[in-house]
Amino acid sequence: MPRPSLSSRVHLHSFSKPPPSESSSRGPNAFSLLMSSRKENEAWKLAEVDLAKPESAMGKARRREGRRKAPFYKVMQGMPVAVDAFRYGKIPGVTAYFLTHAHSDHYTNLSSKWKNGPIYCSRTTANLIKLMLQVDPKWVHPLEVDKPFIIPGTGGVEVTVLEANHCPGSSLFLFKGKQTVNAGDSGFNSPYVGSTKVFRYLHCGDFRASPRHVLHPTIKGHKLDIVYLDTTYLNAKYCFPPQKQVIEACAELARTLVNRGESASLEETFDPGFPTNDEEDKPDLNLLEDDGKSLEGVGASxxxxxxxxxxxYSIGKERIVKAVAKALNSKVYCDGRKRDILLCQDDPDLHDMLTSDPKEAQVHLVPLQTINLERIEPYFTRFRGSFSSVVGFRPTGWTYSTPAGTDLFPSVGQVISRPQKTFTSSSLNPMRNSNAKYRLYGVPYSEHSSFHELTCFALSVDVVKIIATVNVGSAKSRGMMNKWFEKWEAERKKRAKEGKPSIVPYRCLDYW
Ligand SMILES: [Zn+2]
Known part of the structure; x- marks a missing residue:
C-alpha cells in the first residue's frame, strides 16, 4: 500500500473540520478522546513490523526507504515532540527530541552526527551524551528537574522533568499543551489538532515507580490523558523487593562481613608472645600499581x-555503591572511563567518595560481569597485597527468582493488599561456588518498577489511557498487558465508588 505523502501526514492547524467542542472533549471516554482501538491496533501492527527489523538489517532498508519509521508511541499525540526516538532520524513534523536517560536502548543511533533538532534531557543525561556519544553541544538542552519549561517551536507545549528513580539523570516527562500537529509516521490524524483542549501526557521512560511520583504536584489531583508506561516487569511473577531495602541490606551485609572478617584475621595474626609493630605488619601499599600488574611478593598473608x-553497568546502581562505601567509611575506586561517567552525574556526594588510588578504597566499582568466580580472581590478584579476600555484589533484576507458589494471576485487589515482606541482609545468599576467599552475592536489585509497584502506581494516577512502551513486539504480549490495564481501570473505578483513597496507601515515600 503506498504511504500517504508527507504533506498529508503532517498538517499544522488543520481547521478544515471544526474541532470538537470543549464540552464534548471532557469525560473519560478514551476512544473518543484518543485513538480508537481499531486505529490503535493498526498503529501497533505498523510498529510491530518495524520493531521486528534488527538494526543490522536497517542499513539496506534505510537506503531503500530513506529511514526507519517511528512507531506511533514515540511521538506525543498531536504534539511535535518525540521521546527516545533517535534511531528514526528526522521524524516528520517533530521539532523537539527528548531523551529520558542515557541507556543505549533509549539513545540508539544518537551520535556526533546528530543534526535533526534540539535534544532536551536532564543535566546529567546531557553531560553523559556529550561525553559518551560526542553529540554536538549545540543540540543539547539540559532542563532543570521540577521546573516547568515551554518548549520552543512546539506551539506552546510545556514540559516538567520529574526524577524517574531509574539510573542517574533518568527523567519522567510531563507534557502539557494543545494538540497542534499530526507529527510522526503513524498516519493517525487526531480530531483534536487545532482544538482548545489542553492535553497532559506523562512519559515514564524507564522508571521505578514510587509514592513520590504520584504525590508530585504535576500528577496528584490532575487527569492524565495518556501515560506512556515502562512495562518491563508487567507480569505478576516479578515481585522483587523495594530498592531501598535491598540497598540497606547490601550495606549492612558488607559492614558485618568486613568487621567479622577483618577482626578474625587480626586475631589469627595476633601473637602475644612477640612484640608487634603495626607499621611493619601492614603490606607495603606503595608496591601496589595502578596498571593492572599483579603484586607478587607483597605479602598477601x-x-x-x-x-x-x-x-x-555503564550507568546505574550507583546507590548501592554509595551506601556500601558509607557503611564502611571508605572511598570508592573505579577505572578512568567509569570515573569520567560518574563525574557527569549531578552528585557531589558521590564525587567526594571517588579516588584514583585502588589501595585507598575498600570499595571498588567494577563491570557487572566481573562479579563471577572466573573473573573476580584475576581482578583480585592485582590487589592481593592490600586485601585478603573479596566480598562481591552483583545487583540485577534478573537475580530475582519468583518464590514457589506465587499466584501469577492474582486479582488487582490481592496485589495491593498482600502483606509485603521486608528484605534484610539475611535475605542475601552467596552465589553458587562462592568460597571464603571470594564471597559473591547475587542481589535482586532493579531500577525498573516491580509488578506490585506498577499496579500501585497505576491505581494512584487519574489516567485515561495507558500505552505500553516495553515488550510491545508481539500482539500476544501486548494483549496480556492490555488485560492488566483494563483490570487496573476497573479497580480504580471500584475504589473511587467505595470511597477508598485515590492514592494506594504506602509504607514510606520511597516504596509501597
Ligand atoms: Zn534504562
Whole structure:
C-alpha cells in the first residue's frame, strides 16, 4: 500500500473540520478522546513490523526507504515532540527530541552526527551524551528537574522533568499543551489538532515507580490523558523487593562481613608472645600499581582488609555503591572511563567518595560481569597485597527468582493488599561456588518498577489511557498487558465508588 505523502501526514492547524467542542472533549471516554482501538491496533501492527527489523538489517532498508519509521508511541499525540526516538532520524513534523536517560536502548543511533533538532534531557543525561556519544553541544538542552519549561517551536507545549528513580539523570516527562500537529509516521490524524483542549501526557521512560511520583504536584489531583508506561516487569511473577531495602541490606551485609572478617584475621595474626609493630605488619601499599600488574611478593598473608566489589553497568546502581562505601567509611575506586561517567552525574556526594588510588578504597566499582568466580580472581590478584579476600555484589533484576507458589494471576485487589515482606541482609545468599576467599552475592536489585509497584502506581494516577512502551513486539504480549490495564481501570473505578483513597496507601515515600 503506498504511504500517504508527507504533506498529508503532517498538517499544522488543520481547521478544515471544526474541532470538537470543549464540552464534548471532557469525560473519560478514551476512544473518543484518543485513538480508537481499531486505529490503535493498526498503529501497533505498523510498529510491530518495524520493531521486528534488527538494526543490522536497517542499513539496506534505510537506503531503500530513506529511514526507519517511528512507531506511533514515540511521538506525543498531536504534539511535535518525540521521546527516545533517535534511531528514526528526522521524524516528520517533530521539532523537539527528548531523551529520558542515557541507556543505549533509549539513545540508539544518537551520535556526533546528530543534526535533526534540539535534544532536551536532564543535566546529567546531557553531560553523559556529550561525553559518551560526542553529540554536538549545540543540540543539547539540559532542563532543570521540577521546573516547568515551554518548549520552543512546539506551539506552546510545556514540559516538567520529574526524577524517574531509574539510573542517574533518568527523567519522567510531563507534557502539557494543545494538540497542534499530526507529527510522526503513524498516519493517525487526531480530531483534536487545532482544538482548545489542553492535553497532559506523562512519559515514564524507564522508571521505578514510587509514592513520590504520584504525590508530585504535576500528577496528584490532575487527569492524565495518556501515560506512556515502562512495562518491563508487567507480569505478576516479578515481585522483587523495594530498592531501598535491598540497598540497606547490601550495606549492612558488607559492614558485618568486613568487621567479622577483618577482626578474625587480626586475631589469627595476633601473637602475644612477640612484640608487634603495626607499621611493619601492614603490606607495603606503595608496591601496589595502578596498571593492572599483579603484586607478587607483597605479602598477601599479611593483608587484613576485605575488598568489596560492586558490579554495575555503564550507568546505574550507583546507590548501592554509595551506601556500601558509607557503611564502611571508605572511598570508592573505579577505572578512568567509569570515573569520567560518574563525574557527569549531578552528585557531589558521590564525587567526594571517588579516588584514583585502588589501595585507598575498600570499595571498588567494577563491570557487572566481573562479579563471577572466573573473573573476580584475576581482578583480585592485582590487589592481593592490600586485601585478603573479596566480598562481591552483583545487583540485577534478573537475580530475582519468583518464590514457589506465587499466584501469577492474582486479582488487582490481592496485589495491593498482600502483606509485603521486608528484605534484610539475611535475605542475601552467596552465589553458587562462592568460597571464603571470594564471597559473591547475587542481589535482586532493579531500577525498573516491580509488578506490585506498577499496579500501585497505576491505581494512584487519574489516567485515561495507558500505552505500553516495553515488550510491545508481539500482539500476544501486548494483549496480556492490555488485560492488566483494563483490570487496573476497573479497580480504580471500584475504589473511587467505595470511597477508598485515590492514592494506594504506602509504607514510606520511597516504596509501597
Ligand atoms: Zn534504562
Amino acid at each position: 599479611e593483608a587484613k582488609r576485605i575488598l568489596v566489589a560492586v558490579g554495575t
